[in-house]
Amino acid sequence: MPVQRADARRNYALLLTVAKDAIAEYGPDASLEQMARTAGVGSATLRRHFPSRQALLEAVFRDQVETLCGRARELTAAPDARAALLEWLGALTSAAATIRGLAIALTRERAARDGAAAEEACCSAQLTEAADPLVRRAADAGALTPGVTTDDLLTLVTGIALASEHHPDPAAEAERLLRLTIAGVSPPQR
Structure with a gap:
């Protein structure tokens, strides 16, 4: 790979x-042209670095993902598989609810992946790969209703984040909705 100029x-x-600033203020549909103008570069420079809106969103959310x-x-090695999965789902829900645009970006990635081939490095694919061992461990321990998949959980978290986006306290509302969801995907108590 060639070295980039300074x-x-x-x-x-x-x-x-x-x-990052534009997406935090206006969401994932923030104007690419305005971003280029604000940065003092041409739109071709923006497109050279980020050939698509999805590539830009992935770069913006890369650190969080x-x-x-x-x-x-880290949680894959935790002794309690259910607690580990719930802790991670809580962290994901909080991030998706409070980082403006992340939930919409995940929704779009999932739709692209379901409808056609998505880029290898997309956020939802990375999250799925990372969460799969947690979900498998929880399922093996009987802590998940049979048939619940990582994809199901990511879809639920994305929906929770989108549903709580305009709430006065999105993180608290997302946490409340996650608790309700967990009750729905947990196996019946014996």
Whole structure:
């Protein structure tokens, strides 16, 4: 891979900073043209670094997704499979509810993946891969209703985040809705 010039690295960093701010304020449909203008570069420069809106969204959310994936890997070794999965779902729900645009980006990725081939490095694919061992362990321990998949849980969390987006306290509302969801995907108490 060729080494990027210093000005290209600066432009990338600047565009990413501007994009994070714009998406936090306006959501994932923030104007790409306005981002380029705010960064003081042309739209071709933005497109060179981020060939699609999805590529830009992935870059904006990369740190958060990597943190969530790392936490899933850490929790895989936890002794209580149910508690580990619930802790991770709580972290994911909180992130999706409070990081503006993340839930919509995940929804779009999932639709692209279901309808056609999505990029390998997409956020939802990374989250699915990281969470699969947690879900398998919880299922093997009898802590999940049979048939519940990682995909199901990610879809539920995304829906919760979208449903609580305009609530005065989105994180608290998302947590409340997650508790209701957990009761629905948990096996009946014996």
